[in-house]
Amino acid sequence: MLSNKVYIIGGAVISVLFVALAMAEFSTGYPEDSLQDLLYAVLSAGAGALLYVLDRRQRERRAAAETQRDAR
Numbered sequence: 469m470l471s472n473k474v475y476i477i478g479g480a481v482i483s484v485l486f487v488a489l490a491m492a493e494f495s496t497g498y499p500e501d502s503l504q505d506l507l508y509a510v511l512s513a514g515a516g517a518l519l520y521v522l523d524r525r526q527r528e529r530r531a532a533a534e535t536q537r538d539a540r
Contacts, residue, residue, distance in 0.1 A: 472523035479516025483509045 486509035493502040 472519050472526075476516045476519050476523070479512045479519065483513040483516065486512065 490505035
């Protein structure tokens, strides 16, 4: 199973690719498709941010559990 960091990086890369595609479509005269690509970019960036937050919380829980276990 892949780690959350791989998914976070993948979300960022996909987001950048969608923004680049939207810029290309804006310049060629397809604004409706460009807006859809920007929506996909926002969704993929949001998914990456959500995974980042969840990964961070998971690390904090693990650290707290280890600290509590070591205190016993």
